[in-house]
Amino acid sequence: MQEKTAGGTPAAPLKLDVSVRVIEPVKNLMGFASVKFNDCFVVENLKIVQGSKGLFLGMPSQPDGKGGYRDMAYPVTKEFREQLNTAVLQAYEVKLEQMAERGSAERASISEQLKAGKAAAEQAKAERPPKEKPSRSAER
Numbered sequence: 001m002q003e004k005t006a007g008g009t010p011a012a013p014l015k016l017d018v019s020v021r022v023i024e025p026v027k028n029l030m031g032f033a034s035v036k037f038n039d040c041f042v043v044e045n046l047k048i049v050q051g052s053k054g055l056f057l058g059m060p061s062q063p064d065g066k067g068g069y070r071d072m073a074y075p076v077t078k079e080f081r082e083q084l085n086t087a088v089l090q091a092y093e094v095k096l097e098q099m100a101e102r103g104s105a106e107r108a109s110i111s112e113q114l115k116a117g118k119a120a121a122e123q124a125k126a127e128r129p130p131k132e133k134p135s136r137s138a139e140r
Contacts, residue, residue: 014038016084018091020048022099030055031095033088043073048092055092057085 017036023029031048047058059071075081 014080014083016087018087020088020091020095022092022095025050031092033057033091035084035088046088048088055089057088 015038017039019034020031021033022031028050029047030050032044033046033048034042034044035046036042043060045060047060049056049058059074061069061071064070075084
């Protein structure tokens with residue numbers, strides 16, 4: 001995206017640092033994002049929403065007093081909206097992949113721990129001397 005400044009010179013491209021928080025879906029809300037622009041300005045509570053055409057980015061908003069909501073921050077140009085949407089949705093996909101990898105690694109780790117625990121229990125059982133049955137005279 002090459003916007004032009006008031007003087008007509010191309011503006012420097014924006015550096016976007018995106019952090020994503022995946023949530024248990026609530027209706028069509030899938031998560032939240034925070035975006036830092038050029039290490040200078042942060043916008044939080046961008047919503048990651050599942051729509052009929054796929055995922056999209058919802059802007060931070062507040063009630064407008066008329067039963068609806070008003071966006072409090074939003075892209076001015078179509079090009080920047082696309083850049084922002086792409087950056088956040090890519091970060092969301094990466095986060096989902098990391099969670100899936102961590103989940104499979106945890107499942108593998110738990111499985112390995114269970115196997116090791118069973119093997120240790122069997123080994124301890126094999127090494128334990130057999131229990132002696134008390135004699136009848138010892139019972140009295």
